[in-house]
Amino acid sequence: PPPPGDDACWGPYLENTLHGDHFSVEWQDGTISQAEAEDLLDELEHAYDVQVTDIGWREPAGMDRYLLPVYVVEGWYASAYTTLNTESCGGEYLPYIVAYQGSFSYGDWWMDMAAHEFNHASQFAYGAGMEFWFWEATATYMQEYVYPAHNEWSPYITGYSDQPYLSMSASNQQDTDIFWHMYGMAIWNFWIDENHGGVDTILDIWDFASNESEYYSVSQQDAIDGIGLDFAEIFKGFTAANTVMDYREQFSFPGMRAQVEVVDLPADGSSTTSTAPEAFGSNYIAFDLVAPTQDKKDLLFTFTGDEPANWLIQLVGANDDHVETIVEVELTGSAGVGRLADYGTYEQVWAVVSPRKDETGTFSYSWSAEGAIPLVEETDGDGDGDGDGTGSDPELEGEGGGIFGCDATGGPARFAGLSALLALLAMRRRQ
Structure with missing residues (x-):
């Protein structure tokens, strides 16, 4: 492209002006020094080189013909903004940057401010969609x-x-x-x-x-x-x-x-009015647990959403601050149960609740968590895993025993598919 012109499309408006290859810096008396203006100009040119030349951001409108104006004005707060001139320049509305003098009172923060605002100037070249x-x-x-x-x-x-x-x-x-x-x-x-x-x-x-x-x-x-x-x-x-x-x-x-920190099992809770998640927002439930007691080595997490919201519920196990395992809870409607196997092997355990229904407002839910005995792999008796499907989750056996004890109204048939569901979830863990 042709080199830019040697002046901005409009102005100058302020008492002092300094021109560079792509920018015009103007400043009011008493806001910054000549040396600070020169430093600002250098860093703006650096931002241009990195963002436009190296990375490939679109050049702000008009920079092929004019310098982009940057104004430093009075105001003892560290802030700046980028907007478009309301006066057309050759048929285009061109961006400019305004920075307040307080921006130069916080160490090198002004340098990042310049890079940030120049990126906004480039963003205008992509329209407002x-x-x-x-x-x-x-x-x-x-x-x-x-x-x-x-x-x-x-x-x-x-x-x-x-x-x-x-x-x-x-x-x-x-x-x-x-x-x-x-x-x-x-x-x-x-x-x-x-x-x-x-x-x-x-x-x-x-x-x-x-x-x-x-x-x-x-x-x-x-x-x-x-x-x-x-x-x-x-x-x-x-x-x-x-x-x-x-x-x-x-x-x-x-x-x-964390929305809540769980330190002991069993536990339960629900969303709160002030922090219930919005669309594609999330609640994070942290489990800071001691080693599992007895044989209940798995974490069983039960979720019920108050309304259909295309819920995403994930159980996360991490070590050394890196995610190792993710279990996505399988839901029927807005309810489901997920299992994080052998949760004691993780230094950090979380449940993440995220509604993905694209509408305004918040979404409510409730949850419970408890330790569970690991599922038993079905076998045919010789240990080779080729069973006939008659194996069962030990916690579903007995009369009223275990986490999912049967009652007189439902009978064992209420949970006929649950063992397969939880096994499927455990197999879907991503390492």
Whole structure:
């Protein structure tokens, strides 16, 4: 492409101006020094080189002809924003960045701010089809590429980890919790990057959304399935990994906030009004248990949702802060029972509850957990496992004994298929 021009399309507006290869920095007297303005210009050019030249983000509109204006104005708070000029420039509405002088009072934070805001400028080149929260999530995640040693994105992840029950697509700049959640959802970008194709997949998602003319209408489900990946499977892995923050830079990810911590079995509980999960949000139940007592080495988890919500219930076993086993609980309607075999072999055990019904509001549920004797493999008597199917779960035998004791109203037939169901779940564990 031709080199950019030597000036912005409009202005200058402020008392001081400095031009670079792709940017024009203007600042009010008393906000930053000449040297700080030069440093800002250098880091903006660095952000351009990494994001546009190296990674392949689209160049912001107009940068083939004009410098992108960046204004530093009075204000003792560390913040900045990127928007479009309301005056057309050659038939286009071009982006510009505004940073407040307080941004330069927190060490190197201003450098990440510049990279973050420049990514927003590039995002405008993809139209406005992408859901709004993903704009902030992506810009926060891109800070890692521009400044991999800074990890200034790390504190923002608490916007997700402290309130994972909020909907994945929650977007609201006036609601404080949702505001920070949008930034915290950078964790979704990290998961996709590390497990599903790297930063190129993030660009593919933005490319897909660029074909949509309706504002903020392209969901992650639409975009990810639209580029040939499987959103449902990605979401399963994402919610399970977040139990122990199983990412490359694990110690930069704040720990997951548990909905409840179970220290003894049996136990039971339910969702609460203030933290019941929203669509594609999650509740995390932590099991901090001592070694299993006697022969009850398995963890049996019973779930009942108050309404159909396309529930995803996962039991997760982890060691050394890495996920080793995931059991997806098989549900009939909104209820089911799952078994994590030999739970004492894991340092961390979690249950993850996620409604996947795409509508507003919260979803309620109840659960219980108890120790269980491991299932007995059916055999034909010679130990070779070729039985005739007459074997049984020892806990289902007897009159009223065991976890699933039979009663006068149901009789043993109530549980005729349960042993096969639980065995199937145990076999579906993913290592």
